[in-house]
Amino acid sequence: MSPRRRSKPAGTDSRPPVSFTLNGRAVAVDRHPMARLLDVLREDLGLTGTKEGCGEGECGACTVLLDGRPVCSCLVPLAHARGREVLTIEGLGGDHPLQRAFAEEGGAQCGACTPGMVLAALALPPRPSREQIRRGLAGNLCRCTGYEAIYRAVERQGPAAGGQESADRREPKR
């Protein structure tokens, strides 16, 4: 006879919604805990700025910041967002200096990689060197720019491309 279960698996009928902070605001999503965070953002929360480019964690187009760190949301189960801070491109408000730099320096061409690229750039150390930028963005594929204009955009911003420490301190836009 098996001992009493200590915990019921989520994904059965009675499951609590998953609560987390999204772009500075508390949300609760009632969806299977193994749903991809990418799908939750795009479908349940209507935030289509985060893109699916490959579904295998290779292209980085689905990048969001999870507790300030860039991750591929196509590889994050909803359960892992519980109690955490998620920042999507929408959370920057549209006129963050880094977004302006991308728009003006040619850092965005077709724009499909841009949301993920901007968020990954946001997590770079302050005043990053060219080498630090290349390493920090190595998980974000761009097929349009050849990357040079992206470096120019990030370098133009200097300290505004904040680091993990800045990400913690920054007030998210509403």
Next chain:
Amino acid sequence: MGVVGTSVPRVDGPAKAAGATRYADDLTFPGMLFGRTIRTTVPSGRITGIHLDFDPAGFTVVDRRDIPGANAVLHLTDDQPCLVQDEVRHQAEPVLLLAHADRAALAAASVRLDYVRSEPVLDPLRSPRSHKEILIEAGDLARGFAQADLVVEGEYRTGAQEHAYIEPNAVVALPDERGGVTIHGSIQCPYYVHHALTHLLALPDDRVRVVATELGGAFGGKEDYPSVIAGHAALLALKARRPVKLVYDRAEDMLATTKRHPSVVRHRTGVTRDGRLVAMDIELVLDGGAYVTLSPVVLSRSCLHATGGYRCPNVRVAGRAMFTNTPPNGAFRGFGAPQAQFALEAHMERVADALGMDPARFRLKNVLQPGDTMPTGQRMGDDCSAEAVLREAVRRCGWARKRKSWRGTDRGIGLALFCHGGGFTGSGEARLASRCTIETTERGVRALVAATEMGQGSRTVLAQVVADGLGVPLADVEVAAPDTAVVPNSGPTVASRTSMVVGRILERCALEMRERLGGVAPAVHHRRHGPLAVTKRYEPPPGVSWDDERYRGDAYGTFAWACDVAEVRLDRDTYEVRATKLTLVQEFGRALNPVLARGQIEGGTAQGIGWALTEHVAMREGAMANAQLTDYCIPTTLDTPPLQTHIVENPYPHGACGAKGVGELPMSGPAPAIINALRHLGLDLRELPATPERVMAALDRAARSETR
């Protein structure tokens, strides 16, 4: 004082940086279903049975019997079926379409296909039939070879290349109550899709509407393929009487959609001992895949670029695009010119080597000058800056010093001279008969063109041209969404024609409207007098003539010219080649927006580097076996070197504000420049990609020939 020639920020930049731009997969409609394509898993044979092993509740199922019109994807020909009739001609060929409201149910539906298999044709050199053959001849080849002191032969190969746009193919089809359909999708050429759908669905022109959404990259991969995916979505939507969204995941996109044509090019070249080209005999074979699609046009451009920037009185170019049992290949930035010019430039390097001449000096001796003719008889004018870009590139990169001091080290430097004809080949532009319109609005003017924004910046550049033509601020100019219900057919967004050709028509519209406005602001005129619209058609540049039958005359209105210099480093432990710097000297008339132009150069160069070194399509049994981004390796930030771009201006009088095309030009340079840099290192490589495995083999050959 105008905006043309300045780097105004792209008008769609803020929305893209904000993540607010909506691509096809971001769209939802009430009652929308999701679509799925059931595909073959053998390269050739017949389908003998289709078994649906799922509960049909909630499913819409479409097979070829549901096609109201012709079972064909109509483009140049109608040989490609929309759904397999019963003969299977390639892997991943579409057979059946499913739709359901629940994506999980859709994905779980099991369909089994039975086949009788037949032996596939997989080698284009062994294929029994061609999609197209082309012959270009000039002078007398036999006499040319008789004059030669030295004859050099070689065979060069390039593999397929996958576009790897970050946004995969995606469309949504909306049926209307009268049996018509609207398509919203990631589509380069809405009118191509319109043309294909009226044929497939047996609908009149006004019952099919195609709207191109913002494209997340295309590079030619969404030029003709969307007619396939849009046809599928439309069939499902019409049968289900519900909107249907059909989006490919990355694996399906890579497996099933078009690629760059693989090529085998053989050169036989005669030169005099002082380095003058006297005979060029070129055989060019492209692998077209299972259906005709765009192969005749790709072959045409390939053949017309086969001798590139060189003067040679006796030439034969014999090209053929072959049938194989693989998914049809299609347009990819460069469209045959990169394949031809890879072979050419790699071969010219060997000729220079055989003569003991410096490669730059050999090229300078034979480079086309104004007054020279290409093999078709096209005479070069002052718009030919082949020599200028070559000299400038050599000057900027420290050529002579590095050629000497790097010999025998792990570093190499090599160059490539190349060109790209702007616009459609030959009489193509005249046949397209593109039309553009400008109309006044409450806020200024709106340009109506079918050109689509896929990242290249057309929406911004065309607005700049119109603004200056009218003498109004850029903010007063809007470019309408490419919607076939609204815009005239200004032709497809391909062939580097949008700024040069479409822009020029818009420029003429703007100049006429300016006259008719008589100094009154467009918005004011609109309020006072109602809408004012000016429409103009394409006009061929004066003095341009082309004979399609004999393949003689002016193949293109003009060519853009460039010279790339690649510096590489070889790791002798791992055989990896890293490009350490590329110098890019590119002339395309005039940069209408320098930041955007530079974006095209840098982006195209990165794709060329990928094609040269890491992008390998591994075909197994006629299908791409590495159909995932893990294993199909496009360059990351750590794979691309610093790029030094230098734009040379040489305004072309018949292009908008002096522009030639720039979108595709950059693609043809990096691969031969890198291969030639490897030759400087002592490695004889004649195939792309130059993977470390192939470099290792080349090193072994070099070592063996040294010990002989």
Next chain:
Amino acid sequence: MRPPLSTLALHEPRTLRGALHLLREEAPLAPLAGCTDVFVGFNFGTEKARAFVDLSRLAALRRIRVSEGRLAIGALATYTDLARSRLVRARLPMLAAAAREVGGPQIQHRGTIGGGIANGSPAGDALPVLAAAQATVVLLSVDGERRVPFTSFYTGYRASVRRPDELIGAVEVGPVEGRQWFRKVGTRAAQTISKVVMAAVRSDAPRVALGSVAPTVVRLPRTEAALAAGAGIAEAQRVLAEEISPIDDLRSTAEYRRRVAVNLLGRFWAETGAG
């Protein structure tokens, strides 16, 4: 195509003890941590498990510390944790080097060393490091701890001695004598699966481990013996060439892997030489 969510179950225990009980009582359960391999596996149909136990909140499994002179790395330490850890950089720098080469930043922030060990890919970047470091895998179950030498952990392609009711709790490494060396060779410079990956330690008892040349990560005892016996690098390279049996696959060829492995041995020897 991904499995329907309705077929998946996720247990989210609050404690390690709870997790271990679940593994015993609700078997078969697949442990889940960073999820980077599991979700990719769903995509490609290689992940067959449908019931999972989420370890990601068990902070006790994420610690990196030194205990009785041994470096103890919790299974949930991410590759970013490893690359940044003062302790790892000081004591096992070749592991920090390997961690920086796994995928790209996004993968490094999520993938865990325990997940990498459990996944057992023949191309796993950190695995040759653990083999060369003579690491010990600490397996946990309701019955307690079981320690297995890393070099005995795998029994075949993606198969190990881990019982279905056991968790990888930590990996422990004693002090590593000698100079450490690591090199990964892939198709491109980032986001790449290795074609050859080598970790090595130079000392009187040299150790050499390779990935991507066999169904599992391997140590090279004959090559090590040749080096230890003072045979000279050329002889050791000859031994290595015979000791491994790499294959042709989609990514590379047997010949390339063999030659590069031989060359890397030479590079290791040259770079860790006296000085």
